[in-house]
Amino acid sequence: MILNNFLQSRKSTRQFKNKKVSPEVLDKIIGILKDLELENPSGKISFKLYEYGENIYNGLKGLAGYSGVMIESPHYITVDIKNKSDKDMIYSAYYMEKLVTALNNMNIASCWVSVYNVDMDRRKAIFGESTTEVNFVLAIGYPKRRNPFIQEPFSERIGVEEIVYSEELGGRIDMEYLEERGLADVFYYLRFAPSIKNAQPWRFIIKDDKVHLLVKFEEGENPPLIDAGIAMYYFEKLMELEGTKNSWKLLDGFLHEGNTNYKYIAEYQL
Numbered sequence: 538m539i540l541n542n543f544l545q546s547r548k549s550t551r552q553f554k555n556k557k558v559s560p561e562v563l564d565k566i567i568g569i570l571k572d573l574e575l576e577n578p579s580g581k582i583s584f585k586l587y588e589y590g591e592n593i594y595n596g597l598k599g600l601a602g603y604s605g606v607m608i609e610s611p612h613y614i615t616v617d618i619k620n621k622s623d624k625d626m627i628y629s630a631y632y633m634e635k636l637v638t639a640l641n642n643m644n645i646a647s648c649w650v651s652v653y654n655v656d657m658d659r660r661k662a663i664f665g666e667s668t669t670e671v672n673f674v675l676a677i678g679y680p681k682r683r684n685p686f687i688q689e690p691f692s693e694r695i696g697v698e699e700i701v702y703s704e705e706l707g708g709r710i711d712m713e714y715l716e717e718r719g720l721a722d723v724f725y726y727l728r729f730a731p732s733i734k735n736a737q738p739w740r741f742i743i744k745d746d747k748v749h750l751l752v753k754f755e756e757g758e759n760p761p762l763i764d765a766g767i768a769m770y771y772f773e774k775l776m777e778l779e780g781t782k783n784s785w786k787l788l789d790g791f792l793h794e795g796n797t798n799y800k801y802i803a804e805y806q807l
């Protein structure tokens with residue numbers, strides 16, 4: 538499926554069929570995980586498929602997920618980071634979302650599940666002593682058939698003009714300018730990227746032929762680096778569809794507005 542159609546129609550799957558993915562397909566997934574690890578230059582990110590999902594589900598029930606609502610699926614994939622640098626955190630999400638699109642092409646549905654609130658000893662007991670820090674898992678499997686008579690819950694998205702700015706944060710962006718630069722569709726579809734609690738913390742500032750990505754977070758919170766990495770992945774791919782193949786370069790720095798903070802994540806040369 539073309540990426541923009543996928544983005545618009547994608548939804549987190551929280552209800553999975555009680556049906557295992559075939560061993561051949563699971564082997565193919567393991568191959569994809571190996572490729573993603575090799576593609577990441579730092580070598581500090583590792584993915585692992587847990588074939589027997591019931592062990593993970595039973596270990597995390599009541600503890601992981603929003604308010605302890607663990608998502609039950611036949612299999613799970615973890616992403617583990619060795620030294621937890623900002624860069625590895627960001628790229629762990631970038632590659633995890635690349636995996637999500639590959640799974641979608643194989644008709645396998647998924648949902649990110651947060652496990653960072655689970656006690657570290659328990660995480661080690663569930664995922665294995667050799668893991669360093671598993672903060673997120675991907676629940677995977679076949680989605681339960683949707684009831685056509687029931688309106689599915691839908692996660693609202695904010696408008697392009699609320700995430701894209703000109704010159705500085707808050708600077709009004711001219712939609713015609715976005716059209717001319719082939720960016721209108723890119724930002725339109727990017728809004729459908731998943732984010733923790735659907736916070737949509739991404740902010741883009743267009744200045745001097747560059748797009749700067751920042752993420753918004755409140756005082757006392759950590760910058761949502763995972764949400765940033767996911768958006769970086771989709772932005773690059775959507776730009777490729779528009780005919781521009783470039784990569785983000787990571788940046789440092791913060792902006793503060795009252796109790797709201799913004800972390801500079803990366804810049805993209807248009």
Ligand SMILES: Cc1cc2nc3c(=O)[nH]c(=O)nc-3n(C[C@H](O)[C@H](O)[C@H](O)COP(=O)(O)O)c2cc1C
Nearest residue numbers: 548549602603649650651692731732733734735763
């Ligand atoms: C890093 C990350 C962690 C998430 N954790 C959970 C979770 O623990 N439980 C859950 O039900 N959904 C989780 N989600 C799914 C988001 O809530 C969901 O992507 C967002 O609300 C947008 O909805 P959509 O994916 O259906 O478009 C997570 C998403 C991301 C990106």
